[in-house]
Amino acid sequence: MQPFTTLDGLVVPVDRANVDTDAIIPKQFMKSIRRTGFGENLFDEWRYLDRGEPGQDCSVRPRNPDFALNDARYQGASILLTRANFGCGSSREHAPWALHDYGIRVLIAPSFADIFYGNCFKNGMLPIVLPDAQVQRLFEEVEATPGFRLGVDLNSQSITTLGGRTLRFEVDPFRRHCLLNGLDDIALTLEREADIRQYENSRRALEPWIFDASQENLQKLYQGDCFK
CATH class of the missing domain: 3.20.19.10 (Aconitase, domain 4)
Structure with a gap:
């Protein structure tokens, strides 16, 4: 904008x-x-x-x-x-x-x-x-x-x-x-890009299975095994 x-x-x-x-x-x-x-x-x-x-x-x-x-x-x-x-x-x-x-x-x-x-x-x-x-x-x-x-x-x-x-x-x-x-809504969001990236990295460390696209982990997500 x-x-x-x-x-x-x-x-x-x-x-x-x-x-x-x-x-x-x-x-x-x-x-x-x-x-x-x-x-x-x-x-x-x-x-x-x-x-x-x-x-x-x-x-x-x-x-x-x-x-x-x-x-x-x-x-x-x-x-x-x-x-x-x-x-x-x-x-x-x-x-x-x-x-x-x-x-x-x-x-x-x-x-x-x-x-x-x-x-x-x-x-x-x-x-x-x-x-x-x-x-x-x-x-x-x-x-x-x-x-x-x-x-x-x-x-x-x-x-x-x-x-x-x-x-x-x-x-x-x-x-x-x-x-x-x-600054439109997208530009406002991008102003916090570093914070967003830090959050994503911390979540990846705590819950790696969410970001693991292997067939085994996808099956676990679908079956709910990751939350048991």
Whole structure:
């Protein structure tokens, strides 16, 4: 996982509350666990005018001209601004995969669904919770200012607007540490590799039959003789 420290990014607004994970990535696309290739189907039912299916050439599909991701002014956006309870519904990890694959690195909302919120950190994205009034003002500024960008600094837990205004946000210290250092669950486990190896070696010395793959010992394990 790539570390996240700072980002200066274009903002795209999705002005809807209670956006569930099936809206973020519809269920028919959940046929892969590769984490990539989902970006073109992000918000598929809102983004396109036909029903999407896996394997389609999205470049020739009819697009909804009223949806923000299809607006030229928001192309290349890496910050998603949205409303309360974003990411509700099923806990599918494909939802953050689709956002990340599209290029989103920061999400700003008044609240997020709990499981989705945690999945964002595990996939290298920063979900930021701000009060409703601050989110509303950001929506107004995005609408009024083509090319509206924000500077996000995880180390100082701050957002800087184009006008120089600073907004503060809170992040759990452990999640902040993991994101700053690019540590997902596997990387966290590997930080204790020496301890794990020491434990395995001590167990091998105490219970060698578990690690002995000879036919005789395998038969003993199956018969339970090692535990008599």
